[in-house]
Amino acid sequence: MIIQCENGHIACSNCCARLGNKCAMCSMPIGYNRCRAIEKVLESIKISCLNAKYGCKHMFCYSKKNEHEKECKFLPCLCPHSGCDFLASSEELSLHFRHRHIHSGIQFAYDKFFTIFLNSDHKTIVLQEKNDANLFLIHNNHELLGNLIHITCIGPKSKRGFHYDILARSQGSSLILQSYTKIVQGHSADAPSTGMLLIPSDFFGSGQIKLDIRVKS
Template sequence: MAKFSVGGDEDGEGPSNPTQKRRRIAVSRTTVGDDGRQAIGNQCRTEDEREDILQGLEVLQSEEDPCNDNSGNCFGAGSSDSGEDNNVSAPENWDRSISVTLSDPDVFDCCICFEPLSIPIFQCENGHIACSSCCVQLGNKCPFCSMPIGYNRCRAMEKVLESVKISCLNAQYGCKETIAYSKKNDHEKQCIYAPCTCPQSGCNFVAPSKELSLHFLCKHGVSVRNFTYNCFFSIFLRVNDEVVVLQEQNGADLFMLKNKAGDLGNMVNVSCICPNLFRKACHYDILARFQGCCLKIHCLAENIHGGKANNTAPAGFLLIPSCFFGSSGQLKLDIRIKCN
């Protein structure tokens, strides 16, 4: 039978106080079931000892099982590491995109040519960046510190450009495209929603070229003639007609045939009505025939950026004598327009 002793009480050398002190019990920190409690209790001599042991075991069990406080802030044995039983879980398709206001958009422009940066982007050893075309033009020499440039890519800036998406500049005119910042210039040069200003004097109408042709017809009563690139087509020009609008039937490109009467005859030329960002290289041919005579011109079409034409004489034009219009006052012209 187990025997518990404290200090020297075993030899009768206890304190002078006749009241015995409650004995201390050394219990190993193990989980003991009901059977264990009964076994230990049977080994105790007195009820006091048994109660002390049972109370000690209950304290140990409460310390080992933090869920006994009924606080609900613990994870039971049934909870898994994967967090399947948790009430809070991250959504599977979480959209990580954020909206950012850029106070200085010029940070995405090349410091040399001031054009929007495009991949690849290079940097020198001092951190100055430049686009690939500028590196070639500068002979791979940084203009700021004279260090070599054009060999080390700036991957951080490239990743930023790949992640930045912007709306098209022509969104207010109907374009719904969302494009990468590095593709901004390429898209805007080809966007069919790019606005044009009506070339008629005193008119401030601004719209995409598709709507501009309808505006010519409804607002100004100017006839619109459809044509196909690289093919000759005919129009009848009256001596007093100032403008004839030409529209490419497979696209939205607009051209304007201008006729200006003078002392020596009529000056006729073709201009392209295009927005500021467009740079079309278009050539045209005009043929005028009268009584076996043929006048011909091959010329580069003038780009009317923003739609407004100036009052100066065009660089190239066909001068048609007044007699070519005959008694009817009109002349047949054969025209062909080529665009690169």
């Protein structure tokens, strides 16, 4: 929304709030009278998405910019392979990883348990689903009490997450986590406040643990 002061100077509604409803040009009160003529001009101007170079072809008026870019499926994502700086939409990234780094990730199928062996000092392991090629990351953060494990999915912010199960066993004891993947745009991710599996250090034995994992479609 565009607002004008009594002298005709204009500002958007967000700026009015930051300015304390005083015009930046003349200090007159501002924030009560809409300037519909300028609003119509802005609505008629079409702009392209910031992610146009990654494949987005959408054109929209400026007022829709933030709304679109929050949902844009072409938001660039960084390749999770160590040392690779490939940046592209999640769809292009999945194809890139399948062709360039196929042997550095673990292939799996939705809704079926599969087994991995995780070293206590492994930071991340890349997973790629066999059919839709979606990329997932197992994150392993070492803490005083043990290792915190969680899974994320690489994709745009609008992408839906996936339910998953992690099962860890050691000397007759079992630990189970049922959680939901956070969506990230690269290999780094902040540890979530919930939805992590704490594996005590003694579960790792010789420095490695067997995990059974299932990602649900």
